[in-house]
Amino acid sequence: DAGITQSPRYKITETGRQVTLMCHQTWSHSYMFWYRQDLGHGLRLIYYSAAADITDKGEVPDGYVVSRSKTENFPLTLESATRSQTSVYFCASRTGTAVLAYGYTFGSGTRLTVV
């Protein structure tokens, strides 16, 4: 099915473990983004990517690593999870045209709990 999918939907992990959140989109959108949303707060940008092999830091990149070897995938890795990384993570994508005709499309989110 066309769209943007995130996996897993829910994840519980222990402090210090590495965990990877997956994001896959079927439109071949150039741009992809990772946001986190903490309870009672707005979304904050972690990392973004303009194309395969092109990534850049957002507002809150510390403790996260991204890669983009294929256009359709944009995994987010927490190298050593901390309790402060407990959050809901949203992936998004958009087209690469100069005019943002239809805005971003967001995934359904991954709810991560670090214990």
Add this chain to the structure above:
Amino acid sequence: DAKTTQPPSMDCAEGRAANLPCNHSTISGNEYVYWYRQIHSQGPQYIIHGLKNNETNEMASLIITEDRKSSTLILPHATLRDTAVYYCIVTNAGGTSYGKLTFGQGTILTVHP
């Protein structure tokens, strides 16, 4: 990107028009106004965007003042399912910002019967 200011909360009766204001007094000439909403626990949903002309789609209308320093999102006939947090975001289309979206606190719209 220009900063936006929205009221923290608003109420609206079902079936009535919901008018959500947004101030963006420092908007620059190449920046667009975008509106998104987030229904509880879901990913944000794109509603509408505009540069300087008023815009309308199947979901809403966007009215941008002539000086572009403020805008209003209009949901013409609000339903209970429109209860959500509404975000007004200003961003440019490309360049070094890649059209990044910077989310503020938004407006919590509650539609009541």
